[in-house]
Amino acid sequence: MTGRFITFEGIDGSGKSTQAQLLANRLRAAGRDVQLTREPGGSPGAEEIRRLVLEGDPDRWSPETEILLFTASRRDHLERTICPALAAGKTVICDRFADSTRVYQGVTRGDLRETVDALHDLMIGQEPDLTFLVDIDPDVGLRRALSRHGTEERFEDFGVEMQVRMRAAFLELAMANPDRFRVIDGDGSADEVAARIDAVLAEMAT
Numbered sequence: 264m265t266g267r268f269i270t271f272e273g274i275d276g277s278g279k280s281t282q283a284q285l286l287a288n289r290l291r292a293a294g295r296d297v298q299l300t301r302e303p304g305g306s307p308g309a310e311e312i313r314r315l316v317l318e319g320d321p322d323r324w325s326p327e328t329e330i331l332l333f334t335a336s337r338r339d340h341l342e343r344t345i346c347p348a349l350a351a352g353k354t355v356i357c358d359r360f361a362d363s364t365r366v367y368q369g370v371t372r373g374d375l376r377e378t379v380d381a382l383h384d385l386m387i388g389q390e391p392d393l394t395f396l397v398d399i400d401p402d403v404g405l406r407r408a409l410s411r412h413g414t415e416e417r418f419e420d421f422g423v424e425m426q427v428r429m430r431a432a433f434l435e436l437a438m439a440n441p442d443r444f445r446v447i448d449g450d451g452s453a454d455e456v457a458a459r460i461d462a463v464l465a466e467m468a469t
Contacts (some may be wrong), residue, residue, distance in 0.1 A: 266296075266353040266391075268345070270360040273397040274429045276407030277449050278456060282397055283358045285457045290354055298348035301358040305341040312336040323331040326372035333364045334382045341389060360391060362436055370432040371425055393467075395460060398439050399449035401426035 269286070271279040280301070287299040303313040315326065316332050324332065337360070348355045361383050369376035393463055405423050437444035447465045 266298075266349045266351070266355060267393070268349060268357070270354045270357045270362070270391040270394045271397060271431060272359060272362045272366075272394055272433060273449065274399065274401060274404045274426050274433065276404030277397040277399045278407070278453065279397040280358045281396070282447075282460060283356050284289070285357050285453065289457075289461070290356075296353045298353045299343065299358075300340070300344050300355065300388065302340060302360055302363065303333060303450055304347070305340040305357070308343070309336040312339075316467075326368050327378070329372065330364065330368045330375060330379055330382060332435050333368065334386055337361065337364075338386050341387060345389070356447055360394075361387060361389075362394060362433070365436060365468045366429050366432040371428045387393045389442060394437075394440075394444045395463075396433055396444055396446045397449040397456065398430070398434065398446050401430050404430075414441075428429075431444040 271283040273279040281297065281353075287297045291298050302309070303316055304310045310333060312332055316329060316336075345355055345357070365376060365379050369379035372463075401423055405426050418438050434446070447456060447459050447463070
């Protein structure tokens with residue numbers, strides 16, 4: 264028996280992390296065995312790399328170096344967390360996955376999409392069964408992200424122009440992969456957005 268792999272994507276401050284947690288809670292309440300995880304991170308080694316890529320000066324790494332770091336993190340995450348959970352029949356819900364690298368490093372940090380895809384095919388080779396793209400206005404998302412006043416704000420520090428480009432790139436990915444992506448309006452309360460996600464899941468189950 265194998266499980267289902269669901270990912271959440273979106274620009275910074277979109278609310279995707281909240282929605283991933285809420286969906287995990289709802290599925291557990293319904294009796295499902297759920298593994299909630301995140302990227303970068305999700306395994307001890309990947310969490311160490313997370314600190315390297317999300318903290319510090321915006322120009323700390325070149326886009327090429329970022330791609331290698333994220334790929335290394337994802338490979339460890341896949342080996343130690345995602346694949347074992349899927350093999351055990353669990354539903355894996357992941358806050359970000361390869362689509363974020365396709366957007367952040369492949370589009371907004373340089374024209375490196377071919378490099379991202381080549382490394383993904385070589386070292387990862389795993390796509391989600393379903394991806395929720397939580398779509399929100401870039402200005403709203405950036406205000407939300409910066410209001411957290413955390414230490415992991417390296418990408419937010421690139422400014423709203425980068426958020427605009429990321430949103431466009433995510434929407435293009437969704438249009439190119441309609442069988443896997445479902446775009447969710449991220450405007451409104453967390454419960455309102457969760458209801459939209461539940462409606463999509465209910466429709467897919469019929």
